[in-house]
Amino acid sequence: MLAPPAQHGMTVLNREAFKLSFQTLAVRVPAKGVTQLQKSLQKDVLLLPRLRSVANDPDSKDIKLVLLREDLTNIESLTSEKKKVVDEQGLAVVHHTVELGYDYWTADQILHAIIPLDKVKEIPTSFTNVGHIAHMNLREDLYPWKHIIGQVILDKNKTVTSVVNKINNIDTKFRFFEMEVLAGDKNMVTEVKESNCRFQFDFSKVYWNSRLHTEHERLVKEFQKEQLVCDVFAGVGPFAVPASKKGVNVYANDLNPESYRWLKNNKALNKIPDSRLMPYNLDGAEFIQQAVKDLSEKQGNTTWRTFDHFVMNLPDTAIEFLGAFTGLYKDQKALYDAADPKPLLPMVHCHCFTKSDEPAKDIAERVEHYIGSPYDPATSKLHFVRNVAPKKDMYCISFRLTPAMAFGTSIEKRKQDSDPSSPPTTKRQAV
Structure with missing residues (x-):
């Protein structure tokens, strides 16, 4: 196999150092006879990637050189049948130098x-x-x-x-x-196309991972037109923008001011109406509460209506924000109780990492620790997203909020009730 000359001492790229030349046999043939000769010689023709097996003859523009494979040292190495083809046509065999340079090599x-x-x-x-x-x-x-x-x-x-x-x-x-x-x-300001949408952003100031496009598309397919989706860690909009374009109503948030700026830019870039995509720039836990409050006020506080889905695509720490759902709807419990039939509570799609040999058990225990009560296995699904490092996998746990979660008491409140002297937990910013 051909390879460029070794340059192990090189510290600054010198493209001229990768020149290589070798000699091969070539059959001189009139241009119109090239194709037929190549068929006759078949596997004895030079076959190297990205290199033509036909070269110009230096002495005549009407003659071409059909290059033979590099290990043939003389025409006698051909089979008698192939040699007969060359002899009967009176074709000359010459030596030809093939020169390869930096541009040739991968x-x-x-x-x-x-x-x-x-x-x-x-x-x-x-x-x-x-x-x-x-x-x-x-x-x-x-x-x-x-x-x-x-x-x-x-x-x-x-x-x-x-x-x-x-x-x-x-x-x-x-x-x-x-x-x-x-x-x-x-x-570093670039543009990416994904899910029939355009995304512009400064790659040095926001998070973007093109390897997650399949996961973006998977979740967006689960959202139905006119549903309400709350995207807690929206970034520049890989979930929010295509969902909005699909006809879903999305409240989207990111703590990073640059992500928030580019989210608004991508909303305009994709011609999404203001009523379809509402951008926020808040802490994740604060946003969950604010979005629910804003939606309730928009509905008039007279009937039960809330988000169909919450998306939490922050795999490193999203699970730690699940406590924000505990008791999130306690002020609206009367509206929920009055509804007939009973409406479905929101689905939560929480991305996370795990290094455990038992990922389902590990993730379930962490989710239940932060949200304060077990989720219903019958309405939950654990989806493997991708391997991100040796013994480190990314998953998405999807589960529906239960009444105990939605109308219950937060972990901090339960701690305070059991031990009034216990100091409240300091508010933590989204990460």
């Missing part, structure tokens, strides 16, 4: 030539496309070559104009990660 081949395998665990060539940005998560053992890696990725992917590397975990407050530009321009 990113994987170039990086294998530069990075010594005994120094790293593996050679990186994969990345996530975020519009014009190639987003990489490089391990520290690759840092000595990070700028070369970025430049090679930039060179080999024509739709990419910036290559960035994540250099820390997601910001604990505003849900974005710090990054460095490895190659290309520093413009």
Whole structure:
């Protein structure tokens, strides 16, 4: 297998260092006879990816060179039948030099030539496309070559104009990660198309994960036209915007001011009416209470009507916000009791991580701890989303609020009732 020359000492990309030439046999044939000769010679024709097996003859524009496979040292190596085809047509066999350069090799081949395998665990060539940005998560053992890696990725992917590397975990407050530009321009404002919607955002200041598009589409399909959805950690709108465009009424929130700004931008970009998508910029727990209050006031406080779904796509800590649902509707219990037939309480879709060998048990215990009462297994569903790291999986637990949850007493209130001297829990910001 052909490979570019090894350049393990390279620290600054030198494209001229990857030239390679080799000689092969070539059959001189009139241009009109090329196709027939290729069929006759079949597997003895040079077959290399991204390289034509036909070259121009340097002495005549009416003659072409059909290149033979590189391991053939002389025409006698052909079978007698194939050699007879060449002889009967009186075709000349010549030596031809094939020259390959940097543009010929793939990113994987170039990086294998530069990075010594005994120094790293593996050679990186994969990345996530975020519009014009190639987003990489490089391990520290690759840092000595990070700028070369970025430049090679930039060179080999024509739709990419910036290559960035994540250099820390997601910001604990505003849900974005710090990054460095490895190659290309520093413009981080990009546009992504997903679910027949356009999303614009500054990738350096908000959270976006293109790998979650299937999960976005899965949940949006569960929302029916004219239903009410409360998106607690909406980001720039990957759930809220397509749901609104579908005819769902969405109250959408994010604590990050930049996410809130781009959520409003994407609402306008996709021509969504104000009545379909209501953006908020609040703490997650505060938003849940405010959205329920605003909806109740909009309904006139005379009949029971609330959200059909709550979406909580913040897998690192969303479970910890479930306490906001305990007793959330206690002031509306009389309206609920008066309704006939009894309406369904909202479905909660809560994303979370788990490292447990028993994910269902682990997630159930954590959910019930924060919400203060068990959920109904008959109306719940645990959906595997994806593996995010070794022994770390992302799930979505969907369950319907029970009357005990919706009209009950919060954990903090129960603690206060049992121990009045216990100080109240400090309000925690969304993360």
